[in-house]
Amino acid sequence: MNQERTLIIIKPDALSKKVGGRIISAFEENNLRLVGAKFIHLGREQVEQFYAEHRGKEFYEPLVQFMTSNPCLAMAWEGPDAIKRAREVIGATDPAQAKEGTVRRNYATDNRHNAVHGSDSVKSAEREIAFFFTAAEIFDWEDKIYKK
Numbered sequence: 364m365n366q367e368r369t370l371i372i373i374k375p376d377a378l379s380k381k382v383g384g385r386i387i388s389a390f391e392e393n394n395l396r397l398v399g400a401k402f403i404h405l406g407r408e409q410v411e412q413f414y415a416e417h418r419g420k421e422f423y424e425p426l427v428q429f430m431t432s433n434p435c436l437a438m439a440w441e442g443p444d445a446i447k448r449a450r451e452v453i454g455a456t457d458p459a460q461a462k463e464g465t466v467r468r469n470y471a472t473d474n475r476h477n478a479v480h481g482s483d484s485v486k487s488a489e490r491e492i493a494f495f496f497t498a499a500e501i502f503d504w505e506d507k508i509y510k511k
């Protein structure tokens with residue numbers, strides 16, 4: 364198994380429903396470990412940059428509106444096969460399609476208000492973690508240091 368890091372965002376709908384703690388527990392209970400976290404109210408430019416690959420899709424503008432509506436919690440998690448593992452914990456984009464027991468099945472409303480985002484590949488995880496965090500904001504639990 365590959366030791367990986369992934370970027371998870373607890374989205375505005377989940378924080379406003381006060382289920383952030385339960386979502387964090389779901390990752391902790393699945394062999395993942397928190398290495399960084401930031402409470403952040405994203406602006407339009409940030410959301411447009413983060414979701415650049417979706418620009419032009421019919422759901423893009425409402426997605427930007429939603430993601431700027433209230434604060435999020437951006438987090439970096441690590442563990443064995445963290446990217447795949449986190450996506451299993453999260454479930455399908457549309458909560459109606461998500462498996463029983465997944466975060467989106469439990470806490471999402473629809474495929475826009477879907478509670479969380481999780482990186483979909485090693486490359487995206489690197490880009491997305493760097494989007495929110497400097498190296499000095501990610502904790503290394505083995506060496507007990509923040510890298511400079």
Ligand code: CMP
Pocket residue numbers: 417422426456474475476477479480481
């Ligand atoms: P996320 O995993 O953050 O990645 C892109 C986001 O776009 C996705 O979660 C949803 O919030 C949103 N999204 C993707 N597909 C749709 C859709 N068909 N309708 C509305 N929103 C969508």
